[in-house]
């Protein structure tokens with residue numbers, strides 16, 4: 001089919017497999033599940049399993065496994081999960097030494113084989129990995145974003161919904177800043193169908209929810225021994241769909257800042273409009289002085305990991 005989109009998934013592990021399932025099920029396009037040569041058969045096996053699933057669930061999508069970058073040529077979207085996930089006791093920043101050479105390898109190949117793709121990075125430490133991807137490829141700033149804000153916001157929204165005893169469908173909240181323990185849940189913009197969430201939730205409970213959100217990834221790592229994958233995959237697919245469908249969704253994502261919120265030459269979670277141009281616009285929302293302070297702390301943490309990358 002001439003008009004089918006092509007989605008390249010770099011990393012065929014836990015998140016990669018779930019990404020493939022979601023992309024195929026939503027018929028976003030044909031999917032290439034890519035992994036290193038040692039895991040090519042694993043990627044091919046997952047792809048075949050998912051193609052067989054199409055006859056049960058009834059979706060039209062070609063899904064292939066590969067370790068050959070040539071197979072990714074013509075990709076409209078690349079979603080990068082290549083790398084090692086956390087183990088209990090590790091912070092995302094602990095992954096930098098292992099995942100930095102991996103993102104560089106991926107960026108060099110993506111630059112060569114998929115120069116026009118909209119790229120969504122998931123590998124951790126997220127904000128530094130997406131920075132490194134842009135630095136190595138030199139791609140336009142709108143063509144690459146990091147997925148963290150949609151996921152962190154989803155976690156925040158779930159905990160708010162449970163505490164307030166309302167449907168998850170009515171909770172609106174955004175988490176900004178770096179994808180680390182000092183991320184910034186924006187309480188001043190958090191509503192339950194337009195009603196401030198603080199109307200439903202007392203201050204001490206709200207603080208507990210904020211703390212749990214910040215450690216939301218670690219909570220799952222401690223339970224499973226590895227990182228989450230269902231919600232991370234759905235979050236990246238929301239971004240991919242926004243791009244492929246020119247939906248102009250306002251999503252929190254790690255976008256390249258050139259003065260917005262007072263930061264320059266840094267990727268960090270901010271509200272951004274995603275449409276056919278990729279990250280089309282960064283929206284500067286008013287923050288309270290407390291939130292600005294938290295954002296500054298978070299930006300410093302991100303910068304310190306980026307500085308480690310720059311020296312390596």
Ligand code: APR
Pocket residue numbers: 010011012013014015016034035036039081082083084085086095099102105106122123124125226227228229232
């Ligand atoms: N190119 C392609 N794939 C690679 C490369 C590479 N250079 N290096 C490693 N991989 C693959 C691994 O072989 C593995 O199959 O990336 C895959 C990662 O899969 P998992 O180990 O299952 O990890 P996952 O849970 O999917 O998380 C991936 O996303 O959320 C982050 O912290 C998480 O950095 C981690 C990443």
